[in-house]
Amino acid sequence: MRYVSTRGDAPILGFSEVLLAGLARDGGLYVPETWPTLTPATIAGFAGQPYSEVAFRVMHPFIDPEISQVDLRRIIDEAYSVFRHPAVTPLIQIAPNHFIMELFHGPTLAFKDVAMQFLSRVMDYVLERRGERATIVGATSGDTGGAAIEAFRGRERTDIFILFPKGRVSPVQQRQMTTVDDPNVHALAVEGTFDDAQAIVKGMFNHFSFRDRVSLSGINSINWARIVAQVVYYFVAGATLGAPYRPVSFTVPTGNFGDIFAAYVAMRMGLPIRKLVIATNVNDILDRTLKTGAYELREVIPSTSPSMDIQISSNFERLLFEATGRDAAQVRRMMHEMAQARTFSIPGPAMEHMRTVFASGRADGAVTARTIAETYSRLGYLADPHTAVGLAVANEHLERGVPMITLATAHPAKFPEAVQQASGIMPHLPNWLAHIMRREENMVHVPAELVTIEKVIESKTRAIKVGY
Numbered sequence: 409m410r411y412v413s414t415r416g417d418a419p420i421l422g423f424s425e426v427l428l429a430g431l432a433r434d435g436g437l438y439v440p441e442t443w444p445t446l447t448p449a450t451i452a453g454f455a456g457q458p459y460s461e462v463a464f465r466v467m468h469p470f471i472d473p474e475i476s477q478v479d480l481r482r483i484i485d486e487a488y489s490v491f492r493h494p495a496v497t498p499l500i501q502i503a504p505n506h507f508i509m510e511l512f513h514g515p516t517l518a519f520k521d522v523a524m525q526f527l528s529r530v531m532d533y534v535l536e537r538r539g540e541r542a543t544i545v546g547a548t549s550g551d552t553g554g555a556a557i558e559a560f561r562g563r564e565r566t567d568i569f570i571l572f573p574k575g576r577v578s579p580v581q582q583r584q585m586t587t588v589d590d591p592n593v594h595a596l597a598v599e600g601t602f603d604d605a606q607a608i609v610k611g612m613f614n615h616f617s618f619r620d621r622v623s624l625s626g627i628n629s630i631n632w633a634r635i636v637a638q639v640v641y642y643f644v645a646g647a648t649l650g651a652p653y654r655p656v657s658f659t660v661p662t663g664n665f666g667d668i669f670a671a672y673v674a675m676r677m678g679l680p681i682r683k684l685v686i687a688t689n690v691n692d693i694l695d696r697t698l699k700t701g702a703y704e705l706r707e708v709i710p711s712t713s714p715s716m717d718i719q720i721s722s723n724f725e726r727l728l729f730e731a732t733g734r735d736a737a738q739v740r741r742m743m744h745e746m747a748q749a750r751t752f753s754i755p756g757p758a759m760e761h762m763r764t765v766f767a768s769g770r771a772d773g774a775v776t777a778r779t780i781a782e783t784y785s786r787l788g789y790l791a792d793p794h795t796a797v798g799l800a801v802a803n804e805h806l807e808r809g810v811p812m813i814t815l816a817t818a819h820p821a822k823f824p825e826a827v828q829q830a831s832g833i834m835p836h837l838p839n840w841l842a843h844i845m846r847r848e849e850n851m852v853h854v855p856a857e858l859v860t861i862e863k864v865i866e867s868k869t870r871a872i873k874v875g876y
């Protein structure tokens with residue numbers, strides 16, 4: 409498989425190069441040159457298979473021929489052996505036509521573990537074979553950071569730097585990043601929002617001398633390997649509920665649009681999807697965009713679902729590329745307008761394509777709290793605030809005869825205050841994680857300034873190349 413940039417002006421690369429590159433050199437995001445498809449018989453055959461088998465079948469076409477089948481199977485088996493549920497991403501039925509897919513059985517209780525456990529292993533494998541090191545830099549609004557640190561801690565070939573918005577992540581999320589004492593891990597508390605942190609990371613990728621000097625690599629969902637690992641669970645859930653012989657719908661609590669874009673990829677690969685429902689909190693830019701056709705940036709409002717407090721939704725660019733018929737010039741125009749004017753309009757035909765596939769909705773803090781309370785009192789199911797945003801929006805999109813699958817993207821114990829306030833129930837961290845609340849924290853405080861943060865990274869990474 410070869411990969412092209414959404415902005416049409418970067419080298420076409422194979423999987424390993426895309427994995428290490430993160431962002432394309434023209435500022436765009438990599439997507440496969442073509443979408444591989446799976447036959448209905450293959451999809452039907454996923455029902456009842458172990459998660460790692462489905463993962464191999466779904467991911468292999470995107471990676472072939474760069475990693476042998478034997479090695480890829482081993483990497484996948486290892487990645488999913490650390491999950492604490494045998495199904496990895498189990499389904500829970502909450503109504504005749506409504507299911508929750510729990511994605512939080514990994515080591516940091518967040519859906520990010522599903523991709524990150526694969527990413528760290530595949531990156532290690534590629535770096536080892538090339539005899540190289542990498543500096544990994546990522547931005548987080550809470551969950552990506554913890555999952556990445558857990559997956560990359562102690563790895564010999566990578567140093568990892570995570571930028572998180574100071575005071576805007578939950579205490580559990582923060583401690584998952586700051587209580588790890590492996591020397592290759594660095595948590596950076598940024599004076600700013602997640603969008604500021606993400607812009608700084610993108611700025612580093614566009615600063616070529618720095619990028620090359622430190623062998624910069626990324627773990628955010630701008631990295632294609634993140635997306636490909638997330639495609640798997642849509643097939644697993646779909647096949648379990650009757651696909652390809654009946655369509656399914658998904659509701660996805662959405663921020664950076666990586667998770668729901670993975671669902672779109674599953675659809676392009678042949679999974680019959682009736683609707684993909686984008687669920688946003690009060691930071692509802694994607695809901696507004698779908699309704700109005702204009703992407704308009706506003707200030708970020710802190711919410712009880714902090715991991716979705718985002719305005720610049722990176723992976724939306726991948727959808728724009730697809731919805732415009734892969735018109736890189738149009739994508740460049742829209743991204744340029746966003747940078748200049750903080751808004752851009754989406755051409756009519758592209759909006760039509762999006763509206764045939766996607767629906768959307770928003771849940772504010774009160775609706776989110778009510779949903780947590782009701783879901784608990786009616787079903788005894790304790791949802792975290794991100795999942796509750798999904799459930800609230802999903803309830804508006806249920807359709808007779810089409811199973812709706814709402815993604816549970818985090819464990820409630822990551823957001824105990826919000827959950828307790830809403831439901832009266834205090835969710836507790838599992839014993840194996842409780843120690844993080846007692847450990848000493850370690851972080852570097854930094855202003856939201858590219859140059860300062862680059863200096864911090866250069867002073868600490870072991871991946872410096874001479875002569876750049």
Ligand SMILES: Cc1ncc(COP(=O)(O)O)c(C=O)c1O
Nearest residue numbers: 551662663664665666667715817
């Ligand atoms: C718990 C949780 N739910 C939902 C999201 C949104 O996912 P995405 O950014 O892929 O849209 C995130 C962050 O990414 C998250 O951490």
Ligand SMILES: N[C@@H](CCOP(=O)(O)O)C(=O)O
Nearest residue numbers: 548549550551552628629715
């Ligand atoms: N919600 C995310 C934000 C970063 O998203 P990513 O999927 O691009 O890594 C987080 O929890 O950090």
